[in-house]
Amino acid sequence: MKIFNKENIYKADKITIKNQNIESEVLMERAAIQIFGWLKTQLQENFPTIHLFCGIGNNGGDGLALARLLLNDGYEVEVYVVNFSDKRSDDFLLNLARLKENKLWPEFIGENSDLPQLPEGDIVIDAIFGIGLNRSAAGWIKELIQHINTSKTYVIAVDVPSGLYLDKAPDDKEAIVKANTTITFQFPKLVFFLPETAEFAGNVEIVDLGLDREFINTTTSEAFLISRNDAQRLYKPRAKFAHKGDFGHCLIVGGSYGKIGSVVLATKAALRAGAGKVTSLVPECGYDILQSTVPEAMVITAFNDNFLIPTEINFKPQSSVFGIGAGKGKKTAKFLEQLLTDAHSPLLIDADGINILAEHTDLLELLPEKSILTPHPGELKRLLGDWKDDFEKLNKAKDFSKKYKVVLVIKGAFSITIADDNLYINTTGNPGMATAGSGDVLSGIISSLVAQGYDATIAAVFGVYLHGKAGDYAAQENGFEFVIAEDIVNNLGNAYKSLFQQHPEN
Numbered sequence: 001m002k003i004f005n006k007e008n009i010y011k012a013d014k015i016t017i018k019n020q021n022i023e024s025e026v027l028m029e030r031a032a033i034q035i036f037g038w039l040k041t042q043l044q045e046n047f048p049t050i051h052l053f054c055g056i057g058n059n060g061g062d063g064l065a066l067a068r069l070l071l072n073d074g075y076e077v078e079v080y081v082v083n084f085s086d087k088r089s090d091d092f093l094l095n096l097a098r099l100k101e102n103k104l105w106p107e108f109i110g111e112n113s114d115l116p117q118l119p120e121g122d123i124v125i126d127a128i129f130g131i132g133l134n135r136s137a138a139g140w141i142k143e144l145i146q147h148i149n150t151s152k153t154y155v156i157a158v159d160v161p162s163g164l165y166l167d168k169a170p171d172d173k174e175a176i177v178k179a180n181t182t183i184t185f186q187f188p189k190l191v192f193f194l195p196e197t198a199e200f201a202g203n204v205e206i207v208d209l210g211l212d213r214e215f216i217n218t219t220t221s222e223a224f225l226i227s228r229n230d231a232q233r234l235y236k237p238r239a240k241f242a243h244k245g246d247f248g249h250c251l252i253v254g255g256s257y258g259k260i261g262s263v264v265l266a267t268k269a270a271l272r273a274g275a276g277k278v279t280s281l282v283p284e285c286g287y288d289i290l291q292s293t294v295p296e297a298m299v300i301t302a303f304n305d306n307f308l309i310p311t312e313i314n315f316k317p318q319s320s321v322f323g324i325g326a327g328k329g330k331k332t333a334k335f336l337e338q339l340l341t342d343a344h345s346p347l348l349i350d351a352d353g354i355n356i357l358a359e360h361t362d363l364l365e366l367l368p369e370k371s372i373l374t375p376h377p378g379e380l381k382r383l384l385g386d387w388k389d390d391f392e393k394l395n396k397a398k399d400f401s402k403k404y405k406v407v408l409v410i411k412g413a414f415s416i417t418i419a420d421d422n423l424y425i426n427t428t429g430n431p432g433m434a435t436a437g438s439g440d441v442l443s444g445i446i447s448s449l450v451a452q453g454y455d456a457t458i459a460a461v462f463g464v465y466l467h468g469k470a471g472d473y474a475a476q477e478n479g480f481e482f483v484i485a486e487d488i489v490n491n492l493g494n495a496y497k498s499l500f501q502q503h504p505e506n
């Protein structure tokens with residue numbers, strides 16, 4: 001699903017109004033109807049008091065239209081106009097008049113007003129600012145936002161939590177509504193998925209306003225949210241007469257004394273994700289372990305007991321992983337240099353492989369095009385240096401990916417894959433996956449997809465999706481704490497199957 005920037009969201013509005021030959025207030029009504037429908041479904045037979053805080057732009061207009069729909073359906077509503085300027089939008093004024101026709105006169109609050117009581121258990125609708133925010137909320141508006149945030153109400157943000165910018169980092173985090181749920185219109189917004197700002201949006205619901213399809217389809221965007229529909233399109237079905245040679249040979253290079261388990265996990269993951277053949281290359285101390293825990297894999301060893309040293313590889317894999325559990329000793333770094341120099345296919349570099357690159361930056365120039373790096377934020381920092389906020393981090397990561405022609409996967413909740421100036425944000429996964437070895441599983445999956453012929457960017461995007469989905473299945477039965485990395489491997493089958501189930505279980 002495309003994530004549009006602010007400019008294109010406004011354009012989509014304009015073009016829809018023109019092509020559907022409607023007034024702008026029709027879109028506002030659609031927006032309000034969608035939120036009303038969502039709220040009604042959630043509340044079922046409950047009728048808590050609903051406090052609606054409406055600004056004076058179109059976000060406020062949405063709030064006023066919603067207040068009318070709720071009122072006419074028998075809900076108890078308290079409507080406040082957050083009266084920060086006299087530049088009211090036309091559709092705000094229209095909906096204010098409609099509300100008054102329905103005999104509801106909102107309370108206007110300003111600099112010297114008392115802040116309304118917000119009893120525990122009530123609902124707050126935040127329609128103060130939407131995408132039109134152009135500076136931080138300050139003064140009494142900030143106080144009002146803090147009043148909402150400290151109340152024990154359930155807060156639903158209309159389109160965007162008020163105070164959050166769409167295209168830059170917040171300059172005052174105290175001046176942003178912390179929503180429990182954000183109901184956003186037509187397009188997901190990037191800031192809802194970035195580590196520093198996701199907490200303000202809470203659960204994100206995307207509702208359809210029927211905006212112009214052709215404009216949406218033909219307008220390019222830099223960022224995409226990857227959900228099931230998107231992942232489904234990436235899947236390559238298997239031919240009836242396929243044989244193992246069709247699904248590539250994946251080489252997993254890693255491990256050191258005490259860290260052979262990482263290679264076991266990645267090897268199993270590569271096999272379960274569908275690679276035709278997998279060979280693992282480990283120091284000699286790993287030989288017996290791998291042969292007994294993963295009999296399906298072939299094993300070769302470096303001529304050293306406890307860590308990897310330069311070793312000749314006498315076959316040409318379709319993909320390779322380097323770095324998991326490898327340590328970053330001098331000889332191991334030399335081996336990475338050898339692999340990079342001799343590479344015939346893209347490499348996936350993870351963990352200590354990334355740490356070696358960060359310490360020997362001359363090796364970066366040797367990365368084969370379309371190689372994949374999968375850092376967690378700590379490893380990314382070693383590679384790129386520090387950043388001041390999420391936007392700077394993404395820009396640095398994009399520059400890096402362009403400079404070295406590689407795919408970067410920034411791991412975490414909502415992992416982000418960066419390639420060719422595009423960002424792909426993953427939606428699967430859960431905190432149960434914050435457990436040792438889950439990154440090793442991801443490396444195995446992505447590299448397996450590359451071996452099977454998936455393009456590197458697609459392998460990364462699809463692999464991250466499947467990994468998260470498998471983690472979701474793993475957590476489903478016994479909760480987050482119980483998940484270990486092996487459970488993610490064991491649920492890969494469920495993750496694949498869920499792509500095509502009519503009603504996936506999660």
Ligand SMILES: NC(=O)C1=CN([C@@H]2O[C@H](COP(=O)(O)OP(=O)(O)OC[C@H]3O[C@@H](n4cnc5c(N)ncnc54)[C@H](O)[C@@H]3O)[C@@H](O)[C@H]2O)[C@@H](O)CC1
Binds near residue numbers: 133
């Ligand atoms: N396609 C869509 O996405 C649709 C969007 N609509 C709504 O329209 C909203 C955008 O409306 P607007 O463009 O009117 O913008 P907003 O309603 O977000 O607010 C704009 C007003 O707030 C002022 N303002 C901004 N930051 C301020 C600050 N810190 N302190 C005081 N005043 C500040 C601006 O100068 C302007 O007057 C969307 O977020 C959404 O809620 C819907 O009405 C219909 C369709």
Ligand SMILES: Nc1ncnc2c1ncn2[C@@H]1O[C@H](COP(=O)(O)OP(=O)(O)O)[C@@H](O)[C@H]1O
Binds near residue numbers: 351413431437440
């Ligand atoms: N809270 C979370 N939500 C979703 N995914 C998560 C979460 N925490 C971790 N993960 C995923 O688990 C994996 C952890 O990888 P990593 O940090 O390299 O762990 P390790 O080095 O122990 O294998 C990543 O793919 C990451 O996206």
Ligand SMILES: [K+]
Binds near residue numbers: 126127130158160161
């Ligand atoms: K809002």
